[in-house]
Amino acid sequence: MNKPTKSRQPNGASSIFQGKDGRWHGYVTVGVKDDGTPDRRHVGRETRPEITKAVRELEKQRDSTGVTKAGQTWTVKTWLTHWVENIAAPSVSENTIDGYRVAVYHHLIPGLGAHRLEKLEPEHLERFYKKMRENGSSAGTAHQAHRTIRTALNEATRRRHLATSPAAIAKAPKVEEEEVEPYTLEEIQRLLLEAGKHRNTARWVIALALGLRQGEVLGLQWTDVNFEDGVLDVRRGRLRPRYQHGCGDKCGRKPGYCPQKANIRRETKDTKTRAGKRSIGLPEELARLLRQHQDQQARERLLARDLWTEKGYVFTSPTGEPLNPNTDFHRWKDLLKSAKVRDGRLHDARHTAATVLLILGVSDSIVDRIMGWEPGKSARMRRRYQHVTSPVLQQTAAKVGGLLWGPRLDVIEPAPGGSVPGPSQSPVPTEPTVYVALLGERRIPFLRREHADAVASRWGADHPGQPAEVEEWDREKWVAKGSGGTRPVRDRMPDCRIVHHAHAVYLPGGDRLNIGRDEQWSITAWEFETELYTDLPVRWHTTRRLGQEVEAQVRGADKGAVAAAFAEACAQAVDRAKRPDQYGDTEVW
Known part of the structure; x- marks a missing residue:
């Protein structure tokens, strides 16, 4: 009688058998190991039904989500530490890794670190987020922790340390975005007036007028400023310093407070998107302010002597070093307090600039370029940054009313220079030709040739020796080269106003210097020539001159306000001459 032949399972099939120890064992092939051999996983149970069920569950897991990779047993703590230091750190920017490290070491590891990685459940995460909120963390901080662990666990899933990511299932903390x-306009003017009394005035003008991010402003170098074409190039951003001990950790302080601290991070990095690298038209008033700032920096360089470190930055400390973002933030808070303007984030200045562009009716494409928004995301960013203010609502309501009921004779159009563009100016011309009056270094655009000719003639008479002529530009040329997205095109004859001035100079120690002329006088000036102060009752500041004297300058359209501010400016100039260290001036006389 022939013996029955044993059937052999095909390669890769699961197997179940009872061992000599009486227990049932099962092996399931779940993949291939790194060396190319089959990856067979073992399960053991007391009875055959139990082992059959366990094998079927392992096969089901293999066929659906995959089985975790064999090897090191990870805890949440060991995986997060490995991920943030060895996987994330080499591949993300410095600012991003700073955020990851705060979330990992300050929140996630203390709250979840003891869990086995494969045992972590969505409910653990949701309870953790709730506990964070109960302990005082903001919704934004809890959401940052969620985003961080979601990124880390997604990487663990991709590497088969997890079958599925519990963070992908857990409900993220709800963040309600506050309306900024x-x-x-009044608050902006007060901020600019106050900024004019301190160093780096142009830094705040750029933030409020052009909407550059903090890092973009602090990363500007003089090679990025093209005075001839009136263009500002944004190419890089300032990074927050990261310090380490220079004393061998003997001082007992944090690295940032170590007397011998050393910065281990580069000062700047390129903008993170292609759209972030952009060129922005400079309003002439801002270009003039930057020239004054450049002259002031040259005087500071001479005063600092050997202490000056030349790095080419536009905004620096009194010794030439780039400004620290943390210091810059506190300067902003101080500016808000001294100007008596409501508290707000430094980034709110960017929201303000975007909203101003909305009020002016600047086209979306130019707004995106000025703000540096990536195509495909720009519509969402405009919704986030451009806020529908009362002037916009009033303008829209007037248009609807005019369409349905006809024009109203009792409605007065907003005046030029107000919060809504009136009929006298348009941000970008719709006519094919723009008449540009070239007045020295200024470019003043007009819709009518007679207005441009009249201004050029008057300017030439008032400024002998300076060129004054009119050129015809087409619309494309104006948008490309003439600051077409920021400078309004005028369709009326501009005003020539009386501007009141006051000026005094004080020697070191506080004695007044006889400058051989009247301390107060008045002159006529075009409104576009001196918009920084002709549209304001008064504007004043004090500065230290090259010869170490301190001068007080006051200008404005209100003679009484100029006289009152002159007394305040002189008092500050005397104090600055006596106590230079209180104003960031050098102590070397």
Whole structure:
């Protein structure tokens, strides 16, 4: 009688058998190991039904989500530490890794670190987020922790340390985005008036007028400023310093407070998107302010002597070093307090600039370029940054009313220079030709040739020796080269106003210097020539001159306000001459 032949399972099939120890064992092939051999996983149970069920579950897991990779047993703590230091750190920017490290070491590891990685459940995460909120963390901080662990666990899933990511299932903490209220025109003017009393005035003008991010402003170098073409190039951003001990950790302080601290991070990095690298038209008033700032920096360089470190930055410390973002933030807070303007984030200045562009009716494509928004995301960013203010609503309501009921004779159009563009100016011309009056270094655009000719003739008479002529530009040329997205095109004859001035100079120690002329006088000036102060009752500041004297300058359209501010400016100039260290001036006389 022939013996029955034993059937052999095909390669890769699961197997079940009872061992000599009486227990049932099962092996399931779940993949291939790194060396190319089959990866067979073992399960053991007491009875055959139990082992059959366990094998079927392992096969089901293999066929659906995959089986975790064999090897090191990870805890949440060991995986997060490995991920943030060895996987994330080499591949993300410095600012991003800073955020990851805060979330990992300050929140996630203390709250979840003891869990076995494969045992972590969505409910663990949701309870953790709730506990964070109960302990005082903001919704934004809890959401940052969620985003961080989601990224880390997604990487663990991709590497087969997890079958599925519990963070992909857990409900993220709810974050309600607060509506940002941009600063009003009056608040902006008060901020600029106050900024004029301190160093780096142009830094705040750039933030409020052009909407550059903090890092973009602090990363500007003089090679990025093209005065001839009136263009500002944004190419890089300032990074927050990261310090380490220079004393061998003997001082007992944090690295940032070590007397011998050393910065281990580069100062700047390129903008993170292609759209972030952009060129922005400079309003002439801002270009003039930057020239003054450049002259002031040259005087500081001479005063600092050997202490000056030349790195080419536009905004620096009194010794030439780039400004620290943390110091810059506190300067902003101090500026808000001294100007008596409501508290707000430094980034709110960017919201303000975007909203101003909305009020002016600047086209979306130019807004995107000025703000540096990536195509495909720009519509969402405009919704986030451009806030519908009362002037916009009033303008829209007037258009609807005019369409349905006809024009109203009792409605007065907003005046030029107000919060809504009136009939006298348009941000970008719709006519094919723009008449540009070239007045020295200024470019003033007009819709009518007679207005441009009249201004050029008057300018030439008032400024002998300076060129004054009119050129015809087409619309494309104006948008490309003439600051077409920021400078309004005028369709009326501009005003020539009386501007009141006051000026005094004080020697070191506080004695007044006789400058051989009247301390107060008045002159006529075009409104576009001196918009920084002809549209304001008064504007004043004090500065230290090359010869170490301190001068007080006051200008404005209100003679009484100029006289009152002159007394305040002189008092500050005397104090600055006596106590230079209180104003960031050098102590070397």
